[in-house]
Amino acid sequence: MSLMRATSPHARAGDSTAKVMLQVAAATLPGVLALVIYFGIGVLINIALCSITALACEAAIVKLRQRPVAFYLKDCSAFVTALLLGIALPPYCPWWLPVIGASTAIVLAKHLYGGMGYNPFNPAMVGYVVLLISFPVDMTRWVGPAEIINGAPGIDEALSLVFGFGGYNVDGFTRATPLDIVRLNESVLLSQLYATEPVLDQGTVAGLGWEAANFGFLIGGLFLLFRRVITWHAPVAMLGTLTLMSLLFYDSGSSLSEGSPMLHLFSGATMLGAFFIITDPVSGATSNKGRLTFGAGVGLLVYIIRAWGSYPDAVAFAVLLMNFAAPTIDNYTLPRTYGHKSARRATDLEER
């Protein structure tokens, strides 16, 4: 009788990178569905353009680096990067925005740093930030919810907006986002603002469409938690810090208020960031304590940039800034190894 001789761990989940990535992709479905219902098919065009570009770039650069192309394409990580970038980009933006963003994300942020598993920054967020600081006008035009602009652009309108023919102008569809409305308001009480602005008036807490999309991403995030693809630490820390900060500066809705906690939790890219971006195992912190610190830092920065910065949303900047800090956080949150009195630091001298 031959005994199987294998080293530990003996219990295996059978998870491969591709399986994890596909679960993440599947978990974005409710959020994407909400975006399609409220803002039309723009997000699907973005995702398609991003995916095609990202996979082409991935194949080209993996080939250039003399690595097995099919192996790296099959792990779906480039697809998930493209998916997240496509969701984050404003719908109906010109076609070259997703193309530049996705190629930047894959070539610059991922492969120049060593490829899968080596990127210090979240590739999707690098792509987004490069676009945001390069093309601020195109990147800050977000269409209004379908019910407010009398129907989202149809397929032919959408294609003509994206590929720039037919003479449609996206300005006809764009409206200020709830976060913009609240941030730029300095004259009326929040309650009056909620009554006069249609996007806030027709929504429940954080603007029509936006709250549904965020709710969708929250559902998807809970699915990932349930499947144990991600842990609760980073999302809970981020959402908790964001709630705390917005509670501190809410001042029950004066004209100088920076918005209610519900607005901050359910508007912008909060839930997408909390469950899909900051849970990236590569560019985030490693230990559970580290994840708590990382998430809290992101939540704090998101609030600071949203309230006192000049950009429409802050998740991408906050995530990149905390990615910078992740190695330091990891160094100070190393768990104690069994048998050692205290946790060691990566900077400690080797024991002799």
Added chain:
Amino acid sequence: MTAPYGEISRNGLWSNNPALVQLLGLCPLLAVTGSVVNAIGLGLATTGVLTCSNLAVSLVRRQMPDTVRLPASVMIIATFVTCAELLMKAFTYELYLVLGIFIPLIVTNCTILGRADAFASKNPVLPSLVDGFMMGLGFTLVLITIGAVREVLGQGTLFADMDLLLGPMAADWTISVMGPDYPGFLVAVLPPGAFLVAGLLIAAKNTIDASIERRRSQQIKVMPGAKRVRVTGKIT
């Protein structure tokens, strides 16, 4: 003895290029290469200062005791930088305003002190002069390359505002590479763009060097005639 001018030139322009190999003078390299005209302006000023300072340091190299060699070099360099600054104020005032603090900052450019100390203080006058000029030229060429890439990507033009440097005759030299509707890839003009372009340029240089090296080693391997291989006795 004839000094190896070819060697000196190749060092300055390619194999020991101050910007691509020594990575000296990165501050102006990254800060002012947003356009070709800025790059040429700063490159010329740096080349002028570098050539003159190498010449002067080489002239007084026997009189300088080791203890004050560095301070004396810095004083000489500062003098020439002041000259360059005053000259630019006199003849290309608009460009001087654009380049701003980076003209006086040439004095802290490590390339210049580096060449003064590493070459001019040990070598005769003429080789030092050639070294200063070639190092400056190599630096300028890298500046212009980065400036051109960043200007094309960031603004879609090439040689815009050349009249700041060359006077009214260059006023219409602007070439619109990307067409009038180009939205401008702003990140190329911002500091990150400088880091990216400089990094890619260094990578390109290393790739070229590696391929030259590979070709050379392949050429050596081909030897005429069969080679006897020793199969008996003690093989070490």
